[in-house]
Amino acid sequence: MTSYVIKDVSILDGKPTDILIRDGVIAEVGSGLKGDEVIDGTGCIALPGLVDLHTHLREPGREDAETILSGSRAAAKGGFTAVHAMANTDPVADTAGVVEQVWRLGKEAGLVDVRPVGAVTMGLEGTALAELGAMADSAAKVRVFSDDGKCVHDALLMRRALEYVKAFDGVVAQHAQEPRLTQGAQMNEGVLSGKLGLAGWPAVAEEAIIARDVLLAHHVGSRLHICHLSTAGSVEIIRWAKSRGINVTAEVTPHHLYFTDDVVESYDPIYKVNPPLRTAADVAAVRAGLADGTINIVATDHAPHPSEDKDCEWTAAAFGMTGLESALSVVYETMVVTGLLNWAGVADRMSVQPAQIGRVSDQGQPIAAGAPANLVIFDPRASELVEARKTVSASRNTPYAGRTLPGKVVATFYRGTPTVRNGELNV
Amino acid sequence: MKHLLSAADLSRDEALQILDTAKQLSVATEQGVGKLPPLRGRTVVNLFYEDSTRTRISFEAAAKRLSADVINFSAVGSSISKGESLKDTALTLEAMGAHAVVIRHNSSGAPHRLANAGWISGGVVNAGDGTHEHPTQALLDAYTLRDHLRGGEGDLTGLNVTIVGDVLHSRVARSNILLLNTLGAKVRLVAPPTLLPYGVEDWDCEVSYDLDSSLDGSDAVMMLRVQRERMNAAYFPTSHEYSNRYGLNVTRMNRLSQNAVIMHPGPMNRGMEISADVADSNRSVIVEQVANGVSVRMAVLYLMLGGSESLK
Amino acid sequence: MTNDFLPSGRVVLDASDISRALTRLAHEIVERTHGATNLTLMGIPTRGAMLATRLGELISQIQGSPVAVGAIDITMYRDDLRLRPARALQPTTIPPEGIEGRLVILVDDVLFSGRTIRAALDALSEHGRPELVQLAVLVDRGHRELPIRADYVGKNLPTSHTEKIQVNLVEHDGNDEVRIESEA
Numbered sequence: 016m017t018s019y020v021i022k023d024v025s026i027l028d029g030k031p032t033d034i035l036i037r038d039g040v041i042a043e044v045g046s047g048l049k050g051d052e053v054i055d056g057t058g059c060i061a062l063p064g065l066v067d068l069h070t071h072l073r074e075p076g077r078e079d080a081e082t083i084l085s086g087s088r089a090a091a092k093g094g095f096t097a098v099h100a101m102a103n104t105d106p107v108a109d110t111a112g113v114v115e116q117v118w119r120l121g122k123e124a125g126l127v128d129v130r131p132v133g134a135v136t137m138g139l140e141g142t143a144l145a146e147l148g149a150m151a152d153s154a155a156k157v158r159v160f161s162d163d164g165k166c167v168h169d170a171l172l173m174r175r176a177l178e179y180v181k182a183f184d185g186v187v188a189q190h191a192q193e194p195r196l197t198q199g200a201q202m203n204e205g206v207l208s209g210k211l212g213l214a215g216w217p218a219v220a221e222e223a224i225i226a227r228d229v230l231l232a233h234h235v236g237s238r239l240h241i242c243h244l245s246t247a248g249s250v251e252i253i254r255w256a257k258s259r260g261i262n263v264t265a266e267v268t269p270h271h272l273y274f275t276d277d278v279v280e281s282y283d284p285i286y287k288v289n290p291p292l293r294t295a296a297d298v299a300a301v302r303a304g305l306a307d308g309t310i311n312i313v314a315t316d317h318a319p320h321p322s323e324d325k326d327c328e329w330t331a332a333a334f335g336m337t338g339l340e341s342a343l344s345v346v347y348e349t350m351v352v353t354g355l356l357n358w359a360g361v362a363d364r365m366s367v368q369p370a371q372i373g374r375v376s377d378q379g380q381p382i383a384a385g386a387p388a389n390l391v392i393f394d395p396r397a398s399e400l401v402e403a404r405k406t407v408s409a410s411r412n413t414p415y416a417g418r419t420l421p422g423k424v425v426a427t428f429y430r431g432t433p434t435v436r437n438g439e440l441n442v
Numbered sequence: 443m444k445h446l447l448s449a450a451d452l453s454r455d456e457a458l459q460i461l462d463t464a465k466q467l468s469v470a471t472e473q474g475v476g477k478l479p480p481l482r483g484r485t486v487v488n489l490f491y492e493d494s495t496r497t498r499i500s501f502e503a504a505a506k507r508l509s510a511d512v513i514n515f516s517a518v519g520s521s522i523s524k525g526e527s528l529k530d531t532a533l534t535l536e537a538m539g540a541h542a543v544v545i546r547h548n549s550s551g552a553p554h555r556l557a558n559a560g561w562i563s564g565g566v567v568n569a570g571d572g573t574h575e576h577p578t579q580a581l582l583d584a585y586t587l588r589d590h591l592r593g594g595e596g597d598l599t600g601l602n603v604t605i606v607g608d609v610l611h612s613r614v615a616r617s618n619i620l621l622l623n624t625l626g627a628k629v630r631l632v633a634p635p636t637l638l639p640y641g642v643e644d645w646d647c648e649v650s651y652d653l654d655s656s657l658d659g660s661d662a663v664m665m666l667r668v669q670r671e672r673m674n675a676a677y678f679p680t681s682h683e684y685s686n687r688y689g690l691n692v693t694r695m696n697r698l699s700q701n702a703v704i705m706h707p708g709p710m711n712r713g714m715e716i717s718a719d720v721a722d723s724n725r726s727v728i729v730e731q732v733a734n735g736v737s738v739r740m741a742v743l744y745l746m747l748g749g750s751e752s753l754k
Numbered sequence: 755m756t757n758d759f760l761p762s763g764r765v766v767l768d769a770s771d772i773s774r775a776l777t778r779l780a781h782e783i784v785e786r787t788h789g790a791t792n793l794t795l796m797g798i799p800t801r802g803a804m805l806a807t808r809l810g811e812l813i814s815q816i817q818g819s820p821v822a823v824g825a826i827d828i829t830m831y832r833d834d835l836r837l838r839p840a841r842a843l844q845p846t847t848i849p850p851e852g853i854e855g856r857l858v859i860l861v862d863d864v865l866f867s868g869r870t871i872r873a874a875l876d877a878l879s880e881h882g883r884p885e886l887v888q889l890a891v892l893v894d895r896g897h898r899e900l901p902i903r904a905d906y907v908g909k910n911l912p913t914s915h916t917e918k919i920q921v922n923l924v925e926h927d928g929n930d931e932v933r934i935e936s937e938a
Contacts, residue, residue, distance in 0.1 A: 058455075746840070
């Protein structure tokens, strides 16, 4: 196997050094190292390979939007070495058979670890538990369960799911959305939704479910994860829950760190997403929550959609944005450039903790001799104009199109093999 | 004026230009001029995704009286009902050489998309989009108010206009609030709290939950249509309670000042938000609103298509 | 550089010249229409309508009976409508007698290409069928582009094509004068 040496790269916030990669592991870290091939890391940052706890790969069912292969490529391009494939496929990933299929296709693609997420309820219908144990025991070893896209709104069912997954150290990842309060909802409920005549998605619809679920998790002593938290009030509730010792973790998406709901004024459905883009106060709160650790991780909620589902009027459009390829640059711009996080913090929020929550072994490890060679080399001095037609994902619904984002993934190593080199896919 | 998407697009001067132009056009009508020539060779498409016979006919009459060619494209019985997307419909209209598209759509913002997505090069007139706006209705209401209360000239400075009813779902209310403010009038909204938009306290108007205390000092009362089905979504308990608290009946009408007028964008729910006696009273200018609609829409189309700006 | 706020060019008719020209036009009209009782003056806004009003008063004084005066807006009938942004409409006022069967005299300030008059004839025909239509102008500057001529001319002013005739009237501009301005 070819060995690689990355020259003069800063590991997180450290001084420039060399990293030698051989036989799938980091062989040595130090100066003056030699390898078969040399990658210049001058001015760049080395981070452990990114782990996404929330990715929609659309296969099986919507291969026109994304496949496990195209999604894996997009993930590698963005510096990821592991992704969690959400369960809302067609058929739904609610049986051992479907999760094993996804897991196997991920293996075949071989660009990132594809970790299937199992549905909490059969068919995401919110009425009966799916075979959580069978999915956990399958070859896919599912540990994260979510009805994402839909909320497990039945309190009793949620309680049972929280309890049940304790048997195999699983976690329920809740899409917190009170359904009755969000019927027909199109955007954040605020002054702007009233003005634009779009049905509002009130913050309380998210916060009420989070409040209920942290209390439930506390009551039954379970682990709970909150998907794509988006409001200042949600941050407060998580902060309170953690102060009480409740075992809850939470994620925020790059787009909720970056955008405010003002962009909806264009009625361009590229900005239509669930949960919706929120106010400037919410953006400030989720950034602060991510900085102080209240919010544990960044997860992309990469949601590819074919053009026809976005090239239409707002209410007819699908919810969701792609995010794998832009995530690190967005976090860099919103958290690092602003001084809220250093690189160690970025590694913690985008690799270490997501791997822990998802129980992904050999991901999210410190960059040190002996660790699996999953890492990303990021050049913060570069910047790139995002162009929808140039995305690696099979879908074009990036909300950053036409914007310039700072930094660039120069290289991604997955188990010792460069999936990205010189900023381009290497596969 | 390239498009008319929102009443907020109009400055005071632009709004007055439309009203003044409408005035001249209505004079021509009164003088018996059947057809005016300025839009000869221009094609106006009425693209209606919602049934709205009165608005479509009003735009159609306006365009035809200005000698435009008019194509009516309705959701029922067309490619739209076969699932054609707005984009493909727009590309078709572009290929047919539409100079302007008048669009009525049940989705808020659809006219914005049509105007700004790069699908068509012609002008777009919003003829009502979802629960967003209906700018030509606001213009015809302003025209009617000006005609009755300001001698048909100038702006509406100093007028107090009270808008009553389902503001939450009303595109008419949104456009009226914006335009009335632009023209210097003061707006007061009266509705049960459930039928007011979230954040309405930040809007440029007064808000009240009580109709009886809001009638004094009103120069005009604009009643909004309230769908009976709203009570199924718990916006109000029963239609009986709604009309008791927020309906305009003769008792309430008689408390209005001498010159105050009563307006309704139609179609009315007689017995719900307005009693039949009020609707048919001499205070009511509802029928005039309809007539003024044609003049105002003629003015909009003339100013949009009559000159060089929209030339391809 | 030009300065729009200062009068430039050369005054060719002052207030008294204009007054005399209008008086003469009024007399000519009375003479040539033989004191017709079905006379209607239709001015073309903006300044033509003002001249029509003045002429109407003068003719009334001469005849000792009132003359019908109206205004006919030609904006929507212009053949250059599409060459400029949409123009504001001007008022059209038809006297109570109407124009059907009337002896209509169109009144304008300057006769140039003749296109305005062509448009006015079209506009007029929407309101009825006059017995006869004539044209009175304060200034005829030549350069016709259509087979149109004036029946009554206050002043013939031979001009170069590049020159501009500026008519000021008290009602609209604060003073009465006609100037020739050279295009810079």
